[in-house]
Amino acid sequence: MALEVITELRLPLLMKEIVNKGIGQNQSELIRQNGLEMMIIVLIGALCGLLSVFFSTRAAQGFANDLRKDAFSRVVHLSFEQTDKFTIGSLVTRLTNDIEHLRILVSQSTRMFVRAIMLFGGGIIMMLSIDSSFSLILFIVLPIEVTLIFIFLKKAFPLFTIVQSSLDDVNAVMQENVSGARVVKAYVREAYEAKRFGVTNDALTNNSLRVSRIMAFIGPAMTLFLNITTIFILYWGGSKAIEGSGLQVGDVMAALNYIGMILMSVMMVAMIFQSITRAKASGARVKEVMNAIPSVKSGTVDASKYNGDIIFANVSFRYPSTGKPVLKNINLEIKKGEMLAVLGATGSGKTTLVNLIPRFYDVTDGAIFIGRENIQNFELTSLRKLFGMVPQKTELFSGSIIDNIRWGKPDATLEEVIEVCKVAQAHDFISSFKDGYDTIIGEKGSSLSGGQKQRIAIARAIIARPRYLIFDDSTSALDLSTEARLYQALSSFLHDTTVILIAQRVVSAKRAQRIAIIDNGSLVACDTHTNLLKTNAIYQDIYYSQLKDEG
Numbered sequence: 194m195a196l197e198v199i200t201e202l203r204l205p206l207l208m209k210e211i212v213n214k215g216i217g218q219n220q221s222e223l224i225r226q227n228g229l230e231m232m233i234i235v236l237i238g239a240l241c242g243l244l245s246v247f248f249s250t251r252a253a254q255g256f257a258n259d260l261r262k263d264a265f266s267r268v269v270h271l272s273f274e275q276t277d278k279f280t281i282g283s284l285v286t287r288l289t290n291d292i293e294h295l296r297i298l299v300s301q302s303t304r305m306f307v308r309a310i311m312l313f314g315g316g317i318i319m320m321l322s323i324d325s326s327f328s329l330i331l332f333i334v335l336p337i338e339v340t341l342i343f344i345f346l347k348k349a350f351p352l353f354t355i356v357q358s359s360l361d362d363v364n365a366v367m368q369e370n371v372s373g374a375r376v377v378k379a380y381v382r383e384a385y386e387a388k389r390f391g392v393t394n395d396a397l398t399n400n401s402l403r404v405s406r407i408m409a410f411i412g413p414a415m416t417l418f419l420n421i422t423t424i425f426i427l428y429w430g431g432s433k434a435i436e437g438s439g440l441q442v443g444d445v446m447a448a449l450n451y452i453g454m455i456l457m458s459v460m461m462v463a464m465i466f467q468s469i470t471r472a473k474a475s476g477a478r479v480k481e482v483m484n485a486i487p488s489v490k491s492g493t494v495d496a497s498k499y500n501g502d503i504i505f506a507n508v509s510f511r512y513p514s515t516g517k518p519v520l521k522n523i524n525l526e527i528k529k530g531e532m533l534a535v536l537g538a539t540g541s542g543k544t545t546l547v548n549l550i551p552r553f554y555d556v557t558d559g560a561i562f563i564g565r566e567n568i569q570n571f572e573l574t575s576l577r578k579l580f581g582m583v584p585q586k587t588e589l590f591s592g593s594i595i596d597n598i599r600w601g602k603p604d605a606t607l608e609e610v611i612e613v614c615k616v617a618q619a620h621d622f623i624s625s626f627k628d629g630y631d632t633i634i635g636e637k638g639s640s641l642s643g644g645q646k647q648r649i650a651i652a653r654a655i656i657a658r659p660r661y662l663i664f665d666d667s668t669s670a671l672d673l674s675t676e677a678r679l680y681q682a683l684s685s686f687l688h689d690t691t692v693i694l695i696a697q698r699v700v701s702a703k704r705a706q707r708i709a710i711i712d713n714g715s716l717v718a719c720d721t722h723t724n725l726l727k728t729n730a731i732y733q734d735i736y737y738s739q740l741k742d743e744g
């Protein structure tokens with residue numbers, strides 16, 4: 194790159210000689226010689242330029258690649274609380290667009306910055322070597338240019354952050370609508386959602402335009418400035434040349450070239466400053482992700498030996514985002530090997546309750562113990578490996594059915610997979626597919642019915658024969674006879690496993706040894722079906738109303 198700049202600096206000098214001596218004194222040999230040298234120099238310059246672009250681009254891409262990987266692994270490790278706070282849309286922007294701004298900066302700064310400095314310094318030296326009185330012009334022109342640029346950038350900086358956060362909003366709406374496309378269609382909300390998207394998108398456009406408007410001024414302002422300077426030099430240099438004070442036409446031409454280079458290099462630095470300011474805004478946003486220390490901290494005790502009761506001791510919980518108390522003073526003992534059902538109205542806190550056990554969130558007050566050890570002392574991975582979980586919202590991933598089931602046990606053989614699918618009542622429908630277990634299911638399992646997805650998620654949860662199994666309303670989409678067969682098969686497949694079963698239907702809950710009733714965040718009772726039916730008003734209510742519905 195240095196070579197590239199040197200060749201660039203040499204050109205006006207050669208030209209000056211051609212004009213002064215070649216044309217001025219009719220030395221045609223000199224014209225030919227210098228002309229040839231100029232050609233060679235231009236070619237070398239172009240080649241060097243190409244190489245330096247190539248290397249700086251590679252460096253920048255490598256940098257962006259590493260950064261994205263790091264940021265991604267951060268995001269994967271964020272606790273739920275943090276993902277809630279960042280929002281998915283914003284995380285997507287930060288990992289793509291913001292990192293892109295940083296990449297642009299790296300690719301520019303490695304190249305343009307050095308180049309600009311060299312052109313600037315070289316240009317000044319060369320110009321002064323032609324005639325030292327040019328320093329006067331530089332002295333006037335440069336400060337004005339720098340001030341102008343500074344004013345523009347100062348105006349633009351706060352806008353960059355605003356643009357990025359409006360991009361977050363656009364991504365959020367987009368993401369919601371794409372993943373919820375079916376619901377949007379079913380409720381004929383397209384027009385409404387389009388309008389909502391329009392609002393956020395307009396905001397993004399307006400904010401971007403405000404930035405561009407400021408930036409758009411820089412270019413023309415600089416050109417105008419350059420032209421005025423040119424006229425100035427022409428006038429001043431020209432009159433000096435006519436006076437015959439040693440300044441020749443070629444000198445003035447070369448000086449014009451150099452002043453162009455000098456002003457251009459300042460302009461280049463300004464451009465870099467623009468991407469620095471932009472990258473600074475983006476950098477801060479990426480840094481927030483990189484510095485987000487997961488709020489759920491791993492302990493050191495290896496949980497893999499633990500297999501005791503799960504005890505909730507005075508547990509209270511509020512979501513950090515809302516602060517509203519969701520669970521209040523829960524005291525509950527879940528015996529090793531028992532099946533416990535959790536019953537309660539929607540929003541009463543059932544999902545929250547079970548999410549606390551593998552520490553998706555940490556309790557706000559009280560503590561949870563497994564085999565007498567506070568779960569906060571466990572090494573996180575070993576703790577989570579104890580559980581087979583079927584979340585309320587079935588999450589499958591794009592890929593084949595067998596791949597999805599092997600999430601639960603990556604080295605499972607086909608026989609093992611088939612065995613658990615038989616237990617989960619999934620084998621029959623999977624076999625009926627043309628590609629069987631290799632059937633590719635769309636994103637989030639979009640090609641399967643709700644009940645099919647639930648059964649695949651159950652197979653995935655039980656394949657590793659976990660010590661604790663958590664079903665969060667996991668059989669809600671199954672008809673009663675399939676559900677009955679599933680529990681039948683499950684009880685002979687699992688032996689020592691403790692099962693926590695969140696249910697909406699009393700018929701499902703009745704299978705458990707005990708039923709815990711959650712009402713508005715409090716545990717109101719925990720007993721057998723027979724006892725609850727005798728003593729608990731809430732349970733009686735639910736039981737008889739469902740009995741009526743079943744007819």
Ligand SMILES: Nc1ncnc2c1ncn2[C@@H]1O[C@H](COP(=O)(O)OP(=O)(O)O)[C@@H](O)[C@H]1O
Nearest residue numbers: 512514515519538539540541542543544545546
């Ligand atoms: N991620 C969250 N952030 C804030 N509040 C939440 C979150 N998830 C659930 N809630 C609130 O916590 C309460 C209990 O929710 P949940 O445990 O899902 O109930 P259930 O599973 O019994 O239907 C509800 O009021 C719900 O609005």
Ligand SMILES: [Mg+2]
Nearest residue numbers: 543544545585
């Ligand atoms: Mg729930």
